[in-house]
Amino acid sequence: MDKTYNCIDAGSKYCPCNLANTMNCISCSHLAGEDFCDCSWNGVCILYEYYMNNKQYSDFKKTYRGIVIGKVFLDKNLILLKIKLDKKLLNELNTIGSYVFIRKVNCSNYYDTPMSIFNIDEDYIYIVYQEIGPKTKNIQCEEELSIRGPYWNGIIGEHKLSKVSNSNILIIVRGIGQSSILIPLNKLIKRNNKVVLFLDKGKLNSLYCLNYISDKNIRIEMLDLFSSEGEKKLIDFIRENPIDVVLSAGSEMLHRNVTAIVKESRKDIKIFVTNNNILCCGEGICGSCTRKIDSGERIKTCKTLIDPKQMY
Ligand code: FES
Known part of the structure; x- marks a missing residue:
């Protein structure tokens, strides 16, 4: 049976990575020490690339200097930073789901902390x-x-x-999950998707994402997702509307609730969730982000494309 997951870096310039060299490749079973192939072919044979490159593997992701150009205090302990970055890195970050590890220049890399890219333009990222x-x-x-x-x-x-x-897309956002939805919103609208936003400020006092959403055609519903009234509204909306895709952006509890509702009411809906796992290396090496899936296998969520229904 083909694998039910794949590596997000497969086929990119960062593939094959060091995991091929240590026989821990996420996508290629041969490069994980097996003698069979169970990859769901995605246009690139990682094994072929690895041997054609004389078993050379790509470098780890690089560390760049970012210059802090501005900051906004959105709420107590809630901060927006505008950071000028190398153009090459900016281009590579201009996609849905991108994140970086940030630390102070004079700190060791133990201080690297993962942060979603909230917004991006020609010269800056915003987190x-x-x-x-x-x-x-x-x-x-x-x-x-x-x-x-x-x-x-x-x-x-x-x-x-x-x-x-x-497609018809429902984005369900709570609290700090707002930091992950602006790029998806803008890019999905450009791809002719219809987007509805269910927005809950959660434990924050700020609905800061609203200040950066410019498209007036996005339907926005404010609610308390963890109240019985909010949950009913969400269930009814999913049952009664032709939703193709749901993105859950918030806590693990939100992901569990949303996945349970989808599994019970409309199994055909595709689910995406923000990655809340503990990320330390981002390279599939340290194991901090490991999750057990339904099959009993353990996956590294920093790099693995997988249907969240297998985890929640
Ligand atoms: S963050 Fe280190 S293995 Fe995923």
């Missing part, structure tokens, strides 16, 4: 984060930051959400 622990404390006081990337699996799904077109 919105909560200052809550040793990794994020006083990042906003720095003029320069170390930024490692690009990483792309900030939104987990069986396929890339960026490929979805001509």
Whole structure:
């Protein structure tokens, strides 16, 4: 039986990676020490590439310098940073689900903290984060930051959400999940998708994403997703509307609730969720992001494309 998951980096310039060299490739069973092939062919044979390159593997993602150009305090401990970045990295980050690891320049890489790209333009990335622990404390006081990337699996799904077109999409957002939805919104609208946004500020006092949503055609519903009234509204909406895709952007509890509702009411809907796992290396090596899936296998969520219904 073909694998039910794949590597988000497969076929990119970052493939084959060091995991091929250690026989831990996510996509290629031969490069994971097996003597059979169970990859769902995606146009690139990683094994072939690996041997044709004399078993050379791609470098790890690089660390760049980012210059902090501006900051906005959106709420207590909630900060937006505008960061000028290398053009090459900007281009690679301009996609749905992109994230980077950020730390202060004079800190060791133990301080690398993963952050979603909230917004992007020709010269800058924008991130919105909560200052809550040793990794994020006083990042906003720095003029320069170390930024490692690009990483792309900030939104987990069986396929890339960026490929979805001509569909009806429901984006369900709660709290800090707002930091992950602006790029998806803008890109999905451009691909002729109809988007409805269910928005809950959760534990935050700010609905900051609204200040950056310019398309007036997006239907936005405010609600408390964890109240019985909000949950009923969500269930009714999913049952009564021709939704093709749901994106859940929020906590693990939100992902579990949304996945349960979809599984019970409309199994044909494709689900995507924001990646809330603990990410340390982003390269499939450290194991901090490992999750057990229904089959009993363990996957590295920093790099694995997988249907979230197998995890929630
Ligand atoms: S973050 Fe290290 S293996 Fe995924």
